[in-house]
Amino acid sequence: MTPAHSDFSTLTPPKFELISHHLCPYVQRSVIVLSEKNIKHKRTYIDLNNKPQWFTKISATGKVPLLKIDKDHILFESMVICEYLDEITMGSLHPKETLKKAHHRSWNEFASQILNNISQLYNTKNSLDFEQQLSEISKKFLRIEEHIILPYFSGDQFSMTDAAFGPVFRYFDVLDKYTNTDIFFGLEKSKQWRKTLSQRKSIQEAVTKEYPELLTNFLSYRGSYISSLIEQHSTNKGKKQ
Ligand SMILES: N[C@@H](CCC(=O)N[C@@H](CS)C(=O)NCC(=O)O)C(=O)O
Incomplete structure (x- = not known):
């Protein structure tokens, strides 16, 4: 980690968890920002269905991620954590120009809105609502399509917006197996952007190897429309064998 400036009084780098x-x-x-900025940290995984007491004690929202700094400071909200990590290290993941930076931040917010659509998608109970959510997500990518420069969101430099969209695209690596709709149909820049991000080390390593299996299991037990598609898929696979 190369510190840019710091509010910490000692020269020892802070301990991050x-x-x-x-x-x-x-x-x-x-995780992507920690990795892009080469920041040493400890990662502690918790069970959100059975939140440990120490977590509920220190968490204002009851949500992850939380960043503990030197055990004394707690940050919550992912974008706040990302911005902080970016500010305390050299070489910002934001464009320099203020308006461009604000533009990127707007799209980061947009990524969160797509994540909300994805969560509605996997909780929806019937095919009609499911298709409706897929189409909402498609429409959102149609919106961003004309703003993508490539190979990354704003050209050659990996930015915070790439960090925000990497996890969005990753959902479709699993979802695509079970749906017939190509939400990126005709969205050539989005497709290319998705591919570039999938090859970025920080994005690949933001999850463990078990991620596709864990996500599939999670989706299977939603009792929602996607759960029935997964079940159907494994029944068909069983028949073919
Ligand atoms: N706006 C928050 C959203 C975080 C969030 O929704 N985290 C989920 C897991 S992906 C969570 O901790 N949920 C637990 C709960 O709501 O009880 C952020 O950007 O950090």
Whole structure:
């Protein structure tokens, strides 16, 4: 880690601990920034269905990620954590120009809105609502399509917006297996951007190897429309064998 400036009075770099969950896309954002900025940290995974007492004690929202700094400071909200990590290290993941930076921040917010659509998608109970959510997500990518420069969001430099969208795209690596709809149909820049991000080390390593299996299991037990698609898929696979 190369410190840019710091509020910490000692020269010893602070100790960072990221309170995480294996499937959380917001945690992934923070992990991507920690990795891009080469920041040493400890990662502690918790069970969100059975939150430890120490976690509820220190968490204002009851959500991950949480960043513990030197055991005395706690930050919550993924983008706040990402911005902080970016500010305390050299070489910002934001563009320099203020307006461009604000533009990027708007799209980071947009990534969170797509994550909300994804959560509605996997909780929805019938095919009609499911298709409706897929189409909402498609429309959102249609919106961003004309703003993508490539190979990354704003050209050659990996930015915070790439960190925000990496976890969004990752969902579709699993979801695509079970749906016939290509939400990126005709969105050539989005497709290319997705591919570039999938090859970025920080994005690949933001989750463990078990992620696809863990996500599939999580989706299977939602009791929602996607759960029935997964069940159907494994029944068909069984028949073919
Ligand atoms: N706006 C928050 C969202 C974080 C979030 O929703 N985390 C989920 C897991 S992906 C969580 O901790 N949920 C537990 C709960 O709501 O009880 C952020 O950006 O950090």
